[in-house]
Amino acid sequence: xxxxxxxxxxxxxxxxxxxxxxxxxxxxxxxxxxxxxxxxxxxxxxxxxxxxxxxxxxxxxxxxxxxxxxxxxxxxxxxxxxxxxxxxxxxxxxxxxxxxxxxxxxxxxxxxxxxxxxxxxxxxxxxxxxxxxxxxxxxxxxxxxxxxxxxxxxxxxxxxxxxxxxxxxxxxxxxxxxxxxxxxxxxxxxxxxxxxxxxxxxxxxxxxxxxxxxxxxxxxxxxxxxxxxxxxxxxxxxxxxxxxxxxxxxxxxxxxxxxxxxxxxxxxxxxxxxxxxxxxxxxxxxxxxxxxxx
Amino acid sequence: xxxxxxxxxxxxxxxxxxxxxxxxxxxxxxxxxxxxxxxxxxxxxxxxxxxxxxxxxxxxxxxxxxxxxxxxxxxxxxxxxxxxxxxxxxxxxxxxxxxxxxxxxxxxxxxxxxxxxxxxxxxxxxxxxxxxxxxxxxxxxxxxxxxxxxxxxxxxxxxxxxxxxxxxxxxxxxxxxxxxxxxxxxxxxxxxxxxxxxxxxxxxxxxxxxxxxxxxxxxxxxxxxxxxxxxxxxxxxxxxxxxxxxxxxxxxxxxxxxxxxxxxxxxxxxxxxxxxxxxxxxxxxxxxxxxxxxxxxxxxxxxxxxxxxxxxxxxxxxxx
Numbered sequence: 286x287x288x289x290x291x292x293x294x295x296x297x298x299x300x301x302x303x304x305x306x307x308x309x310x311x312x313x314x315x316x317x318x319x320x321x322x323x324x325x326x327x328x329x330x331x332x333x334x335x336x337x338x339x340x341x342x343x344x345x346x347x348x349x350x351x352x353x354x355x356x357x358x359x360x361x362x363x364x365x366x367x368x369x370x371x372x373x374x375x376x377x378x379x380x381x382x383x384x385x386x387x388x389x390x391x392x393x394x395x396x397x398x399x400x401x402x403x404x405x406x407x408x409x410x411x412x413x414x415x416x417x418x419x420x421x422x423x424x425x426x427x428x429x430x431x432x433x434x435x436x437x438x439x440x441x442x443x444x445x446x447x448x449x450x451x452x453x454x455x456x457x458x459x460x461x462x463x464x465x466x467x468x469x470x471x472x473x474x475x476x477x478x479x480x481x482x483x484x485x486x487x488x489x490x491x492x493x494x495x496x497x498x499x500x501x502x503x504x505x506x507x508x509x510x511x512x513x514x515x516x517x518x519x520x521x522x523x524x525x526x527x528x529x530x531x532x533x534x535x536x537x538x539x540x541x542x543x544x545x546x547x548x549x550x551x552x553x554x555x556x557x558x559x560x561x562x563x564x565x566x567x568x569x570x571x572x573x574x575x576x577x578x579x
Numbered sequence: 580x581x582x583x584x585x586x587x588x589x590x591x592x593x594x595x596x597x598x599x600x601x602x603x604x605x606x607x608x609x610x611x612x613x614x615x616x617x618x619x620x621x622x623x624x625x626x627x628x629x630x631x632x633x634x635x636x637x638x639x640x641x642x643x644x645x646x647x648x649x650x651x652x653x654x655x656x657x658x659x660x661x662x663x664x665x666x667x668x669x670x671x672x673x674x675x676x677x678x679x680x681x682x683x684x685x686x687x688x689x690x691x692x693x694x695x696x697x698x699x700x701x702x703x704x705x706x707x708x709x710x711x712x713x714x715x716x717x718x719x720x721x722x723x724x725x726x727x728x729x730x731x732x733x734x735x736x737x738x739x740x741x742x743x744x745x746x747x748x749x750x751x752x753x754x755x756x757x758x759x760x761x762x763x764x765x766x767x768x769x770x771x772x773x774x775x776x777x778x779x780x781x782x783x784x785x786x787x788x789x790x791x792x793x794x795x796x797x798x799x800x801x802x803x804x805x806x807x808x809x810x811x812x813x814x815x816x817x818x819x820x821x822x823x824x825x826x827x828x829x830x831x832x833x834x835x836x837x838x839x840x841x842x843x844x845x846x847x848x849x850x851x852x853x854x855x856x857x858x859x860x861x862x863x864x865x866x867x868x869x870x871x872x873x874x875x876x877x878x879x880x881x882x883x884x885x886x887x888x889x890x891x892x893x894x895x896x897x898x899x
Binding site: 342382512547557 | 581583584587590591688689692693697700701704705707708710711712714715721722813814817821824825855856857858860861862863864865868869872
C-alpha cells in the first residue's frame with residue numbers, strides 16, 4: 286500500500302510538469318496555430334539561465350529562477366522573431382525553422398557547457414512529511430502540484446477575463462476579424478510567445494528540481510510528452526491539459542512501479558494512438574479546432 | 580568569479596569565427612576518396628527513404644512516423660538475413676513487401692481516418708510506440724540493438740538499385756496514379772466526384788511509398804550493420820520530412836536536392852568539434868527557410884523541366 290501511494294505521489298508531480306508544458310504549448314499551438322518545435326529548447330534554456338545566474342554569484346534560488354524564466358522568455362521572443370514571423374504563417378516552414386533553431390540552441394549550450402549533466406541547486410532542503418503511517422510526501426512534490434494548479438487557474442482566468450487573453454482567443458478564431466476589431470495582432474502574438482516561453486522556463490526549472498540535475502537535451506523528451514498531453518486533451522483546451530497531464534503522469538509512474546521502466550513510453554504513445562483512433566480531436570477538444578490546411 | 584563561469588567564457592571565446600573556419604579547412608584537408616564514396620552511399624540510402632515519403636506526400640499523406648516504417652523494414656531484413664540465413668538480394672524485395680504491408684497498416688489506422696495535422700500526430704505516436712515495442716523485444720536485441728548484420732550495401736548495389744527507384748518514382752509521379760494522387764491531395768471531394776476512388780488511391784500511395792521505404796530500410800540495415808530502436812524516433816522522421824520541405828514545395832527534384840542538403844550540410848560544416856556541426860546545421864536550416872521559403876527547387880524551375888503529360892494534368896488538378 287505504501288509503495289502504491291508513493292508511486293501515485295511521484296506520478297502526480299511528473300503529471301503536474303507535463304500539464305504546465307502542455308499549457309505552454311497550447312498557448313502558441315492551440316491558440317495561434319504555430320507548432321513550436323523549439324519549445325523543448327526554451328525549457329532547457331530556463332534551467333541553464335538559472336544555473337548561469339547562480340554561478341554568477343546570486344546564491345538565492347528564487348532570484349536565480351527569475352533569471353532563468355527571463356532567459357527562457359528572451360529565447361521564446363527570439364524564436365518568434367527569427368523562426369516564426371519570417372515564415373508568414375506557412376505551417377511547414379515554421380515547423381522546419383523552429384526545429385533548426387532548436388538544433389542550434391541545444392548544441393550551442395552543449396558546446397559551451399561540455400554537455401554533461403549539471404547538478405541543480407535546491408530552494409530548500411527536501412523534507413518528507415509523513416501523512417498517514419508509512420506514506421510520505423516531500424515539499425518539492427507539494428510545490429509542483431500547487432504550482433501547476435495555480436498556473437492552470439491563472440491561464441484559464443487570463444484567457445477568459447483579461448483583455449489580452451480575450452484578444453488571443455479572437456486571433457485563434459480569425460486573425461482577420463481580430464484586426465477588424467482593432468486588435469494589434471502582431472503585438473498579441475508576441476505576448477503569447479513570451480508567456481508560453483515563460484511557462485516553458487518554469488516547467489523546465491520544476492523538472493530539473495525534481496530530478497536534481499539538468500542536461501542540454503532535456504527539452505526534447507519533455508517537449509514530446511507535452512505534445513502528447515496536448516493532443517490527447519484536445520487542442521485549445523487548458524483545463525483538459527491539466528487533467529490529461531496528471532493522468533498521464535500517474536499512468537506512467539504506475540507502469541514504472543509495477544511493470545518496468547521500459548514500458549513507460551509504450552503506455553504514453555500507445556494510449557495516444559488509441560485515443561486518436563477513437564476520438565481524433567482529443568478527449569476535451571471540439572471537432573474542427575485546428576483543422577486548417579497544412 | 581566562479582570557476583564554472585570562467586570555463587564557459589573560455590569556451591565561448593573558442594567559438595570565434597576564424598577558429599571555426601580553421602577547423603573547417605583542417606577538416607577538408609583530411610577528406611579522402613573512400614570517405615566521399617561512403618558519404619555518397621549514405622546519401623543514396625537516405626534518398627531512397629525520402630522518396631518513399633515523397634510518394635506519400637504527393638497523395639497528401641504526411642507521415643511523421645516514417646522512421647517507424649523504415650525501422651520495420653530494417654528489423655525484418657536483419658531478422659531474415661541473420662536469423663534465417665536468407666541472402667541479401669532475396670531479403671531486399673521481401674523487405675519491400677513488408678514495407679508495403681506496414682504502409683497499408685498505417686493507411687488503415689491513420690490514412691483513411693485522419694487528415695492534415697491529426698494524421699501527422701497519429702503517425703508520430705505510432706512511430707514512437709513501435710520504438711517502445713522494439714525496446715521490449717529481446718528477440719531483436721532490445722535496448723542493446725540488433726548487431727552483426729552483414730555489410731551488403733556497397734556502392735555497386737546502390738548504383739543499380741537507386742537509379743531504378745529514382746526512375747520508378749518519376750514515372751509513377753507522371754502516370755495516371757500520380758495525377759490521381761495529386762487530385763486526392765488537393766481536394767478529395769472533387770477527386771471523388773471525378774471518378775477517383777479516394778480510399779483506394781490513398782491505399783495505393785501508402786503501399787507504393789511503403790514499398791520504396793522498405794527497400795530503403797533494408798539498405799539502411801545492411802549499411803549501418805547495427806540497429807538500435809532509438810534511432811528510429813521522431814528526429815529521424817523529422818529529418819526525412821525535411822528533405823521534401825527544404826528541397827522545394829514537394830517536387831521530385833526538390834526532394835533530391837533537399838535530401839542532399841539534409842545529408843551533406845552537416846558534413847560540410849564539420850569542424851574539429853562535433854557540436855559545431857549540428858549548431859551550424861541549425862543555422863543553415865533557419866536561413867534557408869527565411870531566404871528560400873519556397874525551397875531550393877521552386878515550381879517555376881521544376882515546371883521548365885516537366886514533360887507535357889504533367890502540363891496537361893495541371894489543367895485538371897490544381898498543383899502546388
